[in-house]
Amino acid sequence: MRYTQELGKILNKTEIAKGTFDVTLHSPEIANIAVAGQFVNILCDGFTLRRPISLCGFDSKKGILRIVFEIRGKGTEWLSRLQVGDNMDIIGPLGHGFSLIDSSKKxxxxxxxxxxxxxxxxxxxxxxxxxxxxxxxxxxxxxxxxxxxxxxxxxxxxxxxxxxxxxxxxxxxxxxxxxxxxxxxxxxxxxxxxxxxxxxxxxxxxxxxxxxMEERMGCGVGACLCCVCPTKDGKGKHLTRVCVNGPVFSSTEVDWDA
Amino acid sequence: MPDMSVKICGISFKNPVIAASGTFGFGMEYSEFYPISRLGGISCKGTTLVERMGNPTPRIVETSCGILNSVGLQNPGVGRFLSSYLPRLKKQDIVVIANIAGNSVEDYCEMAERLKDSQVDMIELNISCPNVKQGGVNFGVLPESVAEVTAQVKKRSDKPLMVKLTPNVTSIGDIAKAAEGAGADALSLINTLTGMRIDIKSRRPVLRNNTGGLSGRAIFPVALRMVREVYKCVKIPVVGMGGISSWEDAAEMMIAGANAVQVGTANFHDPFACVKIIEGLGSYTDSLGLKSITELTGTLSEW
CATH class of the missing domain: 3.40.50.80 (Nucleotide-binding domain of ferredoxin-NADP reductase (FNR) module)
Known part of the structure; x- marks a missing residue:
């Protein structure tokens, strides 16, 4: 089982810019396996779709996730009203993250x-x-x-x-x-x-x-094919799922002219 | 614990909950949450004769109590479905339903023939995709064309055939009777209702396809009414779907006349939706003192 659903208790919440929130959650299972560039899909009460939010930090020792998000619509507005002590229903860690090569590189x-x-x-x-x-x-x-x-x-x-x-x-x-x-x-x-x-x-x-890459997302796990991004390779052009094949792609893989 | 198994045109499902086409891929994604063998069945992503790229994005937008999608049948084509996806799925103990879509009667027939010797348990004839100009929806809106495509596919196929109906019609009962008359072994309904959202800043449709198919909680009462109507018109089994999000919804659908249910959009909200519905239905059936969940189907007493 690659994905986990967790009720992450909010440990800290700060509005770091107008309408932008910095939230830390207790979410040990997801924090334990997350990598840079991955995201979580968060349930918003009264909405059908979860909201995909990228991970700004994860600490496997403390079992903590950090997310920073901006109010973009009614779903994220609802999320922004949650307080310290409330739970966020999250699934993750989702997506293909950044490849970190060698820390001595520039x-x-x-x-x-x-x-x-x-x-x-x-x-x-x-x-x-x-x-x-x-x-x-x-x-x-x-x-x-x-x-x-x-x-x-x-x-x-x-x-x-x-x-x-x-x-x-x-x-x-x-x-x-x-x-x-x-x-x-x-x-x-x-x-x-x-x-x-x-x-x-x-x-x-x-x-x-x-x-x-970013795209309007449905399931977040690759099943619905809503969040596709135009890509290209030796075999031709494709529409590739941002939620599982991405969100991180090689820049040469993305078909920027599509 | 009551017997949760159901039989639909000779195929045994261990429980009446089937993952709905287009929301569950070919099963691999959700098996990262739980063993999908817990489900009664899976209706695979709508598959066409050749690979399809689908529509440009945005393909999805939230609506009140639901979503609109305009994926447009992006799929690997029947060849790769058979060689790559089906073998993996058949390793699970689960009924596999192939959902097929086409541009012409001939397309549907050719697909049915390709599936003949495969391990697919059942075919769901998708004559109701609203997002592709010729994704079958044209076949789905007239009783004559429904009968034609159903009869032709039935002739060329040895698999049980379930015809999936669109709600975007004047009289779904007439369509259902046409499919039954042409030899359909079962019916499934409803597909999505055609809808639209507009971005009031740009004054353009949110979806790049302009319109999309509405699914989710918002359509449940419509689906329930249509399932009831169809149940009263035909003798073949009916699989109910459309906005089922809880075991209570699934119970209503079965009381209305469904032999089984499909659950789709609810999976996006809660990846464990299907499993919770199976558990809830089991307890409910037990609380009614029924020995088998099949005793629930069509037990509605109308006023």
Whole structure:
């Protein structure tokens, strides 16, 4: 049995930016086997579909999961109203996560908005060899900068309005970084347009790149075929399930032009 | 403990709960939660003669008490179903129902022939997929075409044939009688109801296919009424589905006249839904003092 259903008691909950919540849960079975880039599917009372939320952290010793999510609709709004001591009904760990190669390699991590949280465990693996470029609407929407620094990573913050860090997009910062520095591997999660540009830059520089895709999801375990993503390989073009074959794909596997 | 087994056109199911087509893949995914041999049966993902990519995304959206989907019959084709998926599924002690869809009567017949010598226990004729222009739904809405495709497939197949009906019709009783008259061994209903959601910011449909099939709790009362109507029209067994989310729903469906039930969308909400329904039905049957769950079917006293 690869998947577990657990009632995870909420140990901590903080609103780290307007409408963005940082929640830790006691969920020992899932925490024990989770890897970076995986997600859990959370039941929202009164809704048919669970909400897929990526793991921002997992500690097998303490049996703890950390999720950071933004209110996107009524389901996540319901989730945001749960309090410390309440239980979250979760299934997981789901999906194919990031491949972490060798912590002595130089990794560049590019996160856009609420796509940033699943990248924290990647930064914690590469530590001082990680450079984390993240982009947000403005200074008050910027999250997890302290966590990335605590992991030992170098951070480059970008905002759309220039209210913090670099006034501009993560892709501009990435291009400049790659022109001036060594990089062995790139990891990215965020808006599709951003990841597409990151994938192109990676390809132009001949660097391996892993992307975490998002799609409206049904079952979360690969049975319903709702959350497919256009991919390509030697055999042709495919629609591949984000929930089991992804969410993490090699950037060259994704058919960005579909 | 009462006898939970049911027999539908000669096939024995260890209990009356079948995983519904399109929500359970070919069984492998949910076997990561529990041994799927606990189920009475599985109706496999709708399969076509050749592989289909399906529709572009978004393919799913939540609605009040339900979901709309427009997957569009993405499937590996009957060849890979037989060579790769079926052998794995047959290792489980579970009734395997192949759900087949096509563009033409000939497609359906060819599929039925391909399944002839296979280990498939039963065929479910999908003449009701709402998400593919020629995914069978055209066959499903007129009694004449239902009779035609049913009769032709029956001639070319040696497997028990269950015809899956669409609710998007004026008189489901007439359709049911047409299928029965043409030789169907059982009927299953309902498939999804065609529906739509709109993104009010962009003023475009949420689903890339514009419309999709509505399933989940919202459709249960409609499904129940239709199963009742069909049960009164035909003599062949009826498998009821549409929004069943609890053992109580399953019990209602059987009281209305279903010999067995299929559970679909509920699996997305609770991956253990089928197992809980089996357990709940067992206790309920026991509490009624029935020796066999088959005694429940059609016991409704209408006003």
């Amino acid at each position: 990794a560049v991590i590019v996160g856009g908005g609420v796509g940033t949280p699943p990248l924290l465990p990647v930064a914690q693996f590469y530590r001082e060899n990680a450079t984390v470029i993240t982009g947000f609407r403005n200074a008050s929407a910027a999250i997890l900068q302290g966590d990335f620094e605590k992991a030992g990573a170098k951070t480059i913050l970008c905002t759309d309005d220039g209210s913090a860090g670099i006034h501009g997009f993560t892709t501009q910062a990435l291009e400049q970084y790659l022109n001036e520095n060594e990089c062995d591997i790139i990891y990215t999660c965020g808006p599709k347009v951003m990841m597409r540009s990151v994938a192109r830059l990676a390809e132009n520089h001949g660097i391996t790149c892993q992307v975490s």
